[in-house]
Amino acid sequence: FGEVRSIVGSTPLAKTMEDIKGRALMKRDEVDVIQLALPVAGANDAQVLNNLRQEVASLQEAWTGQRPSAIPMVPEELTEADFYNFVNMSECQKNEYIPIGLDTETTEAVHWQPRIGPLVYIAKGEEQMVTMTNYLTNISRLFEKDTIILAPTYHFLSDSEESVMLLSDIDEVKEMILALSVKIDERFQNKRYDYVANILIYNMSVLVDELDTSSQNELSRILEKGYKVGYVPIVLTESSLSKKYDSASKQVRSFKQALIGVRLNDQQVIEATNRPLRESMLDLQVNYFVQDKWAIKTKMFIE
The missing domain is CATH 3.40.50.300 (P-loop containing nucleotide triphosphate hydrolases)
Known part of the structure; x- marks a missing residue:
């Protein structure tokens, strides 16, 4: 709850919002409850993540257009x-x-x-x-x-x-x-x-x-x-x-x-x-x- 307050401010919606997958708070002029469309379904969080990985892999395989270049990163341990x-x-x-x-x-x-x-x-x-x-x-x-x-x-x-x-x-x-x-x-x-x-x-x-x-x-x-x-x-x-x-x-x-x-x-x-x-x-x-x-x-x- 403290994390929510640091992002969107103090709001009673943080306590009353239903625990539904894809449900979130959005702050514009006021704080509103929104529902995000999930690309995959799953019985629990682990299954949703697994299904999402499979969906991403399928999209990667099907895509034939130009891809963005990789973001350069310094290795965590530099040899x-x-x-x-x-x-x-x-x-x-x-x-x-x-x-x-x-x-x-x-x-x-x-x-x-x-x-x-x-x-x-x-x-x-x-x-x-x-x-x-x-x-x-x-x-x-x-x-x-x-x-x-x-x-x-x-x-x-x-x-x-x-x-x-x-x-x-x-x-x-x-x-x-x-x-x-x-x-x-x-x-x-x-x-x-x-x-x-x-x-x-x-x-x-x-x-x-x-x-x-x-x-x-x-x-x-x-x-x-x-x-x-x-x-x-x-x-x-x-x-x-x-x-x-x-x-x-x-x-x-x-x-x-x-x-x-x-x-x-x-x-x-x-x-x-x-x-x-x-x-x-x-x-x-x-x-x-x-x-x-x-x-x-x-x-x-x-x-």
Whole structure:
């Protein structure tokens, strides 16, 4: 009765209407009782539904005219194979876009555009960071881009393949940060702007605590300028990065493109102007993609 009242308002007809199949209330200027013609008969609800299915199947078989196209829907559980079925990879390679999810409303692929700027992925935990790292290294290989991963001393990443350089010894990480900073300056001087490499900063909220101030500052330069000369940073982190005050962490908070695997209200790294006041828990595999402070819900095969 409460459900009826929320739709048609308070009416005594909700209590007095006879319980007859096809009987309903319709609200126009006033609430009226109407009788709907049922296409099939049945002794009970289960039989009516069964007869209705048979009637629909018969109509489907007899119909020879044009049919409407199927309504596109994102699968309830998105597998990696499903994801690639929705994505035009040849078009992505041509435009150098990285697909990072499906729009939950339109089912269209959502892309990160490296030439516009770097990306930050805010994960629930390290398990999600590992899955995203594996995906990004596979995409880099497909797009024929080099991959360099800078990770903290302790991490869950497995040994990388020959096409991927994984560094987690802190001295080696510092040396690579300095080398990349020098390389970026050289490419600016030589006017080299082609997209050649992805630089993954893995679990950055932990990594920055292992770096000295000089290395943090050099890393900040890479995060700010690298994408302009084809060395594109991708930061993977937890939301605790918002509590860091080093120059590199501050630089990440200015990123224009982000994939967020937690509720918008549970992180302060990236601002979204359409952040809801009340926000429900995210469904399985659902993330936010934020571009220029505007968030949309996307689905990715990362749980």
